[in-house]
Amino acid sequence: MRGEEMLSGAFTGVHGAEAFMEENAAYSRWGLWARTVWGLMVERWGLLRFLAWAGRVDSLGLVGVTGVLALAAPLMAVAAGELVGAVARTKGLAGALPALGVFLGAMLLYQGALAAQQILEHRVSWAIDGGVRRRIRELAAAPREIGHLSEQKFMADADRATDLGFTWRTRSAGTAVTAQVYLLGRLTSTVAAAVVLALYLPLLSVVLLAVCLLNRAAVRRQWVHLVGVEDEAIGGERKTEYWSEVAAGPAAGKEVRLFGLAGWIVDRRRAEHHAWMSVRWAARREIVRQQGTTIGLTALSAVGVLVGPGVAAVQGVLDAGELATCLVAAMTVWHIGMLFGQDLDLAYGLGAVQALRRLELSHRAPDAETGTRVGPGALVHFEAVSFSYPGASRKVLDGLELEIRPGEVLAVVGANGEGKTTLIKLLAGLYTPTSGRVTVGGTDLAEVDVEHWRRQLTVVFQNFLRYPASLRDNVALAAPEHPADDEAVLLALERAGAGALVRTLPRGLDTPLWRSGESGRDLSGGQWQSVVIARALFAVAHGRRLVVFDEPTANLDVRAETEFFQRVVKAIGDASAVLISHRLSTIRHADRIVVLQDGKIIESGRHADLMRRDGAYATLFRLQSEHFDTEAAAS
Missing domain, CATH: 3.40.50.300 (P-loop containing nucleotide triphosphate hydrolases)
Structure with a gap:
């Protein structure tokens, strides 16, 4: 499938979800929540369709190793239980060697898949980011006129779509796609671990999974808000970059030195940088003040992970092997409540994807030229x-x-x-x-x-x-x-x-x-x-x-x-x-x-x-x- 066709399909799905919501403006709070979730699902599915830009081999390889990782965690929980149970039954390692082999094999599988995933994530995200930049150039060059090149909205969206993030970690459209694959794998692994835990402690499994997912949603919502604030302040970033170029670039070097403007330009750059960053700092302070709830939910879920299986073991509900299985499975479930780097990659990279989508919808390439051809030397x-x-x-x-x-x-x-x-x-x-x-x-x-x-x-x-x-x-x-x-x-x-x-x-x-x-x-x-x-x-x-x-x-x-x-x-x-x-x-x-x-x-x-x-x-x-x-x- 050509990149333009794939991109059009992804954007059409998201646009259709938004149109559905606009046509049904009068809906209940439940309806709002349901439609919001549906819109997010459509948006996430649209992200996965970008994998077509990375090539079949790398894309299928990434999905494959992510699937292996998703199953490796619950497999290690079961293998750990078998190993501990075998040791407890035989009073030594001699009779537990088969279980030990399975456990070590699960660990090696996990580590090997993790290394392959990191390599493939880099290859896939790099290819997608290259495709995005190529598409931006196509959109900029496609119209027969040039008015859009001086539009503030077009330039802001073009900058945002190709932005690689503010930190040492790249956060772009490509990393948003690979982060989505990673997070789907983690969610699959979590659900599988919850199923393993439910075989022994069903109530703990349900409550722990619900609390961790709730905590995760709260933390992610805060960071998505922060990313939105950063997106709105991108104009300040562009001003800061301009003053950086004036201060250090060759074009203005002569006048800066001739007129003694270095100090003045550095001050202007610092003022623009502070004006831009102050918005982010204020948003971050507000998020810090909201951490009481998330800390409480994290502590509560951690107590459930440690205390629940322990109490069951003391009461004789679980033997040693089953206790080990439940502890490892519960820890896997608990971990989903944390915010991963991939969550931030996804939240920030979605802004780049949405900027590209806006450009696609408002600056589509014209149809093939079919106008009249005039002869040379015409009046x-x-x-x-x-x-x-x-x-x-x-x-x-x-x-x-x-x-x-x-x-x-x-x-x-x-x-x-x-x-x-x-x-x-x-x-x-x-x-x-x-x-x-x-x-x-x-x-x-x-x-x-x-x-x-x-x-x-x-x-x-x-x-x-x-x-x-x-x-x-x-x-x-x-x-x-x-x-x-x-x-x-x-x-x-x-x-x-x-x-x-x-x-x-x-x-x-x-x-x-x-x-x-x-x-x-x-x-x-x-x-x-x-x-x-x-x-x-x-x-x-x-x-x-x-x-x-x-x-x-x-x-x-x-x-x-x-x-x-x-x-x-x-x-x-x-x-x-x-x-x-x-x-x-x-x-x-x-x-x-x-x-x-x-x-x-x-x-x-x-x-x-x-x-x-x-x-x-x-x-x-x-x-x-x-x-x-x-x-x-x-x-």
């Missing part, structure tokens, strides 16, 4: 497009009307925050307009095969991605469906003005572009900008018919900026190009320039036309010209 039209980010009242775009014509070099200018980058995301289908529509060749982009559409455009984002890979891959990944042949990669680098860079790198195109490793190299901002421009040119050479440059000269020097239009824009041939830049000297030769302000296009035309109109573009261009003239004179 793109923003028709009365408005857009607001989720939770924001301000419109980033407000009734935008804009055409991107085939083979045209279009420049978009405007102040920061006017929606230029948002326009790119709408163009790529990464967001859907709040109102209006974006059409490609007359077809609404929402009805277009988005994957096919994205194979026709490429974007150089202002905050571009620096892949920790070779120079060759950093260029060729713009068109991953084509082989990264060296000739095409070198040509793109040459056209982007980065040809000399290749000759300075120790391994040429094979040089890893990251700091780690002896042969790794990082690049300057300008060098990276040239590599990313080469990435776009490589994509155009392999079929992309629309290329978008978002602030393409931000990290280039004056000479490279001056050459950008002549060198790069001409290199894209008859493909359409959209240039977004604050540096107007870069885009003055564009076929058409539009000025974006307040979410609308307020001016449109060629550079000369806009200068004659003496509007917003002309004002901004003259301000930049005066600035550069002043700098040139000063130098």
Whole structure:
């Protein structure tokens, strides 16, 4: 069974139980208890279905050795009774050797199964945790848009689903599954031991089992509450981790030292940590104050374990062998009243499973793309497009009307925050307009095969991605469906003005572009900008018919900026190009320039036309010209 199908079945069962409870809201206290127990049973069964992610051999092996352990404890109780009885009857070990062999065999079986269980638990939980992380990546990458990646709820659930716990002991979805298997084995062992005890002392067996299970339920309820408190405070954990990264990570290292912020950042990290942990500490103090009942039940059950069989033996109800059997069986039953590490694994790991379930229910992968395929070089039209980010009242775009014509070099200018980058995301289908529509060749982009559409455009984002890979891959990944042949990669680098860079790198195109490793190299901002421009040119050479440059000269020097239009824009041939830049000297030769302000296009035309109109573009261009003239004179 595929992981997605298994996961869907598990979640459907739990969801169905919740729906049943919601449809029957008016029920008695008994009904509430019964439905709660039923919901827990369904949830626990759903956990066991995760075993499919661990493979048949390991999963069946874990279930098998757990079954052996479940039967080993009552077997040792019977074997201990036989051994003691044989010793008592024969007044020595000679006649008790067969019973001794059975007892030692039971102990060896128990210890061997216990060792195998620990190994298999590690293998199974590791495989399941890997499957959970893989599924989170699939859910994050599946939607055609990216809005969910900035949602607080999505990020919190993704963090929780992949969280490995707060302590030295891993407590994740995988450990929740293996803990459930372990606890089912312990419960089976307890019931079997209670049956053995009931053969001699039925009343003690029933009372002891009931008291221990009641005590266990009370203790577990307290810890489940604590885990719930910790889950609600996960936002504080994320803040603490952020300040830890700022304090110790390389990204902020320069500013932290330059401005002397180390003490301030450490104080902020400590304050966030204390704010986050204070909630947990308060919950723990409350649990400690509730321990009177559990201590009393534990003491009462312990007295029953020791006194009950002893009184029966004194009264002649039990002989020596039967007394030993009852003591060992009673101790096995009594032990279920304790809280095991696996109980905490289960309680904490269930939070990760529930977070994954919420993501599954709210971010299911879309059906296979069946939209319309548009031909290359189609007209793109923003028709009365408005857009607001989720939770924001301000419109980033407000009734935008804009055409991107085939083979045209279009420049978009405007102040920061006017929606230029948002326009790119709408163009790529990464967001859907709040109102209006974006059409490609007359077809609404929402009805277009988005994957096919994205194979026709490429974007150089202002905050571009620096892949920790070779120079060759950093260029060729713009068109991953084509082989990264060296000739095409070198040509793109040459056209982007980065040809000399290749000759300075120790391994040429094979040089890893990251700091780690002896042969790794990082690049300057300008060098990276040239590599990313080469990435776009490589994509155009392999079929992309629309290329978008978002602030393409931000990290280039004056000479490279001056050459950008002549060198790069001409290199894209008859493909359409959209240039977004604050540096107007870069885009003055564009076929058409539009000025974006307040979410609308307020001016449109060629550079000369806009200068004659003496509007917003002309004002901004003259301000930049005066600035550069002043700098040139000063130098």
